[in-house]
Amino acid sequence: MSAVRENGVIVAIDGPSGAGKSSLTKLLARRLGYIHIDTGAMFRAVALMSKRAGIASDDDAGLAELCRGLEITFVRDGENCRVLANGEDVSREIRSEEIGLLTSAISARKPVREALLIMQRAMGAKGGVILEGRDIGTVVFPDAEVKFFLSASAEERGRRRYLELAARGDQATLEETIAKVIQRDRQDEGREHAPLKQAEDALPIDSTSLSIDQVLTVMENAVRERLVQGDKG
Numbered sequence: 011m012s013a014v015r016e017n018g019v020i021v022a023i024d025g026p027s028g029a030g031k032s033s034l035t036k037l038l039a040r041r042l043g044y045i046h047i048d049t050g051a052m053f054r055a056v057a058l059m060s061k062r063a064g065i066a067s068d069d070d071a072g073l074a075e076l077c078r079g080l081e082i083t084f085v086r087d088g089e090n091c092r093v094l095a096n097g098e099d100v101s102r103e104i105r106s107e108e109i110g111l112l113t114s115a116i117s118a119r120k121p122v123r124e125a126l127l128i129m130q131r132a133m134g135a136k137g138g139v140i141l142e143g144r145d146i147g148t149v150v151f152p153d154a155e156v157k158f159f160l161s162a163s164a165e166e167r168g169r170r171r172y173l174e175l176a177a178r179g180d181q182a183t184l185e186e187t188i189a190k191v192i193q194r195d196r197q198d199e200g201r202e203h204a205p206l207k208q209a210e211d212a213l214p215i216d217s218t219s220l221s222i223d224q225v226l227t228v229m230e231n232a233v234r235e236r237l238v239q240g241d242k243g
């Protein structure tokens with residue numbers, strides 16, 4: 011491989027809901043000194059703003075108009091990142107289960123995907139970046155130097171999400187949470203535009219019975235190996 015991009019390689023982490031993408035992206039970024047971009051947060055910000063504006067999830071013209079007037083930015087806040095929509099911090103509000111399901115519906119719409127694709131490519135082009143989402147390795151950066159497809163069984167992903175919600179005092183049951191995870195998978199895999207799927211050249215990782223640390227080690231080794239190949243290229 012010839013010299014990598016200006017700031018390093020692009021790492022794509024795709025996979026279904028609750029597989030551990032956000033957790034691993036942050037940890038891996040810290041290990042590598044890279045920035046990380048949570049593309050799901052961008053779709054969530056569009057969903058939240060569409061809800062507030064009363065735009066139906068199948069109103070393509072309304073969604074296109076909304077995206078034209080929407081600026082999404084990330085502000086580093088220590089280890090975390092705050093998400094701003096037109097300057098307003100929406101980091102907390104976008105995390106509800108309701109917005110998660112609405113996001114899955116609006117992210118299927120072509121104008122939304124087109125608008126965010128442009129933003130995501132601009133954010134990642136210089137490299138030295140880890141992007142996590144559903145279509146990073148297949149659509150956003152099909153030429154990413156390292157691609158992972160992180161998954162786990164729906165039961166395990168639902169269990170992890172349930173524990174997270176319970177810790178926040180949410181009343182959801184385990185069965186409901188698993189059902190929502192499965193519903194979101196179906197919507198994300200079944201949509202016409204940029205569906206969730208593994209890129210052919212992605213390294214699959216099934217984290218069902220792996221700890222976060224074990225997954226992190228596999229990922230870090232794979233990226234470092236690629237960086238060494240790059241130096242030789």
Ligand SMILES: Nc1ncnc2c1ncn2[C@@H]1O[C@H](COP(=O)(O)OP(=O)(O)OP(=O)(O)O)[C@@H](O)[C@H]1O
Pocket residue numbers: 025026027028029030031032033034050170171174217220221222225
């Ligand atoms: N290997 C693992 N073992 C145990 N728990 C894990 C593992 N990976 C992630 N988790 C936990 O599972 C929950 C979901 O992880 P995370 O939010 O990183 O998933 P995600 O893929 O980004 O989900 P989403 O796409 O819905 O945002 C978190 O509570 C996280 O701590």
Ligand SMILES: Nc1ccn([C@@H]2O[C@H](COP(=O)(O)O)[C@@H](O)[C@H]2O)c(=O)n1
Pocket residue numbers: 027049050051053054110113114115117118142143144145146194198
């Ligand atoms: N590249 C992406 C990222 C996300 N989505 C959609 O957003 C929803 C929320 O994502 P989270 O990772 O924050 O849970 C997700 O269910 C997808 O519908 C996407 O389409 N493409």
